[in-house]
Amino acid sequence: MVNVTASRQGQVSPRQFKKVTEILDRFNGDSTRLIAILQAVQEEYRYLPEPVLSYLATNLGLPRAKVFGVATFYAHFSLAAKGKYIIRICDGTACHVKHSQHLIDLLEKRLSLSEQKPTTDDYLFTMEIVACLGACGLAPVVVINDQVYSQVTPEKLNQVLDQILIEEGQQI
Amino acid sequence: MKSLMEIATKKTAEEAGLGYRVLVCCGTGCIATGALEVYEEFVRLAGDLGNLAQVELAGEDPCMHQGRIKRVGCKGFCQIGPLVTVQPLTTGVKELFYCRVQPGDVAEIFEASIIKGEAVERLLYKHPHTGMPCRNTQEIPFYSKQQRLVLANCGLIDPEDLEEYIAMGGYATARRVITQMTPQEVCHEVLLSGLRGRGGAGFPTGRKWLATLEAKGTIKYLVCNGDEGDPGAFMNRSLMEGDPHLVLEGSIIAAYATGASQGYFYIRAEYPLALARMKKAIQDAKALGLIGGPIFGTKFSFDCEVIEGAGAFVCGEETALLASIEGERGMPRPKPPYPAQAGLFGRPTVVNNVETLGTVRRIFELGVANFLKHGSPKNPGTKTFALTGHVRDNGLIEVPLGTTLREIIYDIGGGIPAGRRFKAVQIGGPSGGCLGMEHLDMPVDFDSLSRAGAMMGSGGIVVMDDSTCMVEMARFFMQFSQNESCGKCVLCREGTKQMLGILQDIINGQAQPGDLDLLAETAQAVKKASLCGLGKSAPNPVLSMLSLFKSEFLAHTERLYCPAGVCAELKTYVIDQETCKGCTLCAQKCPVGAIQGERRMPHRIDVAKCVKCGVCVKACKPMAISVA
DSSP states (O other): OOOHHHHHHTOOOGGGHHHHHHHHHHTTTOGGGHHHHHHHHHHHHSSOOHHHHHHHHHHHTOOHHHHHHHHHHSTTOOSSOOOSEEEEEEOSHHHHHTTHHHHHHHHHHHTTOOSSOOBOTTSSEEEEEESOOSOGGGOSOEEETTEEEOSOOHHHHHHHHHHHHHHTTOOO | OOOHHHHHHHHHHHHTTOSEEEEEEOSHHHHHTTHHHHHHHHHHHHHHHHHHHHHTOTTSOGGGGOEEEEEEOOOSOGGGOSOEEEEESSSOOOOEEEOSOOGGGHHHHIIIIIIIOOOOGGGBEEOTTTOOEEOSGGGSHHHHTOOOSSSTTTTTSOTTOHHHHHHTTTTHHHHHHHHHOOHHHHHHHHHHHTOBOTTSSOOBHHHHHHHHHHSOOSOOEEEEEEOOOOTTOOHHHHHHHHOHHHHHHHHHHHHHHHTOOEEEEEEOTTOHHHHHHHHHHHHHHHHTTSSSSBOTTSSOBOEEEEEEOOSOGGGGSHHHHHHHHTTSOOOOOOSSSOTTTSOGGGSOEEEEEHHHHHHHHHHHHHOHHHHTTSEETTEESEEEEEEEESSSSOEEEEEETTOBHHIIIIIISOOSOTTOOEEEEEESGGGSEEEEGGGTTSBOSHHHHHHTTOOOTTOEEEEEETTOOHHHHHHHHHHHHHHHOOSOSHHHHHHHHHHHHHHHHHHTTOOOTTHHHHHHHHHHHHHHHOSSHHHHHTTHHHHHHHHHSHHHHHHHHHSOOOTTSOOGGGOOEEEOTTTOOOOOHHHHHOTTOOEEOOTTSOOEEOTTTOOOOOHHHHHOTTOOEEEO
């Protein structure tokens, strides 16, 4: 499960490098597998903490700039901690013509989020706008963690958010 | 290693004597609407039925109640999922096709369709024109007008069951090719078939293969491009989810033809199911000795693995994709040298799209002469398309190349939903172009599309009705290209930014005189001077929309008016003089004092002062204020 406290502080204690070392071993420290290694690290921490990136660079014998360059190039990598629930709103063409913008507006308003500030202060939600999840027949699509919601309307999205907040024991 | 024949015979024997088969579509779409729960319910009830047959119905033919519940790949009609096909095999009833099935419906399907051999009418698809229930896919226009060559097994076989694929004739083609033909012969056969790459540009696959085969080097690579980043396209996802072994078999043939000993399947991370199924397919094939070492008793050996993308559209471009496999930033490299000469790790590499490789197996299975009977002479074969947007029936389709847009949208897609009119289609995603009413009867193939300023892309067709603002769509695509531009070459990095800025100004009602000319000029420059395919094709949507919908752009720039009523800044608020009761509420609420009028007399909005905030619309009780 997600360790919200650790990710909130955005810090990694030295003993957590143990996991990174395991990951490096799994890929035999092969620097051409940098992307796969970063993916494995992100799977573990749910984001790429800066100290870990430096640690990776040293161990792979790569310049830090190279590791940071790759980590910042790809959309999947995040250098900032994410919330417990990652809400991905699809804004691919099919979802866009079926008004995914209304869903984005709703989230931004209800959770006080924006492109610059994608995560709520309590680290419960992160909003990501993605270009096409490949489920265009179900447009507009919203994916919350691994659950796919199809033909989503603002009302439906509101209900889903209510449900999550109730489960989290929060007031709606 | 067991022979393919043995496996096929064993599998066929298992299937014989079954009373029924239930195929539950478990593609991404149907899973999202609850297909896995439906599948589990079927399995539970099938278990009950099997036990019941043994206890109570011992006198009857026990087979009748023995069935197989299968999870199958994407059937393409995700919009009405979860989809279930029931094949009662002993009652003489034909196949039944159910849509929007929920776990609660399963018991009824069992009772009616499997035991009594009747249809559950409320779960049948209704014909778009007649409203009559359709019992099976042959009666549904969405399916009956398609020609499924690559997708033939999608939705029929269990994608995670290698034995079933073999029972359907799988890997026999690869075996025949490898044991009976030379690599040169294979390349020439593909050249003769006229197969063109299904990933976008339509480059002849045979020429690519021959170049790789003839390139000097002992180590060569095969890369399968499954980085389907076009928004609005999901053909490759469905194929990898629904029939992963077809792609793998095609890859084995391609590797043999080009001399590649190692293969990489580069699949985008947004497709977790496709990744999982492709990995399983490779693992199973390895376990059976189909790949991994020397293949089919020959000296040729081939191994492959799956590489997960990390979210960059530009990695669909082949040289950027290769950089990404090498663990670099996914930035394109100048060509030449082409990947066929110096690709992955500097070695000769052939990069093929998922669908191309799927088609390859069919070419050798059917024979070139039979393959050429599909499609048109210069564009042979079929093509899968993702038909989405404002069309009645959305989904994954496969048609011969050369089918017209009208047939695709109206015959297969069932036309535009009621109350709206067709306006345009966007084909080929952010690299493709826009086609309008005048293109409806144009055949959809590589050549016709590029003549019309569009592009096949990987095959996303997004239909737009008259509620869509083309300027806003142009901005949408430009935003996408701008976000995804890797930043390596100036024209693409800065040009797309400037174009986006101009389009944003137009939408905000702040267009300057000459902006449209500047937009077109910048677009031409980006198109000419960008390094890779992304930059070269990024202006396509804007250019095609500018030429087709010039008047709509002019309405935005000159009259500050958005005909579709989409652009918020260009909306005008009008008070209906008949309905207005003169309650003054709107005038009191208006933050800028733009509404004037006497009490109990109709009010008016001063357009010059209005900031279009919409407060008055909410305040007006008799709803006299409308937005145009």
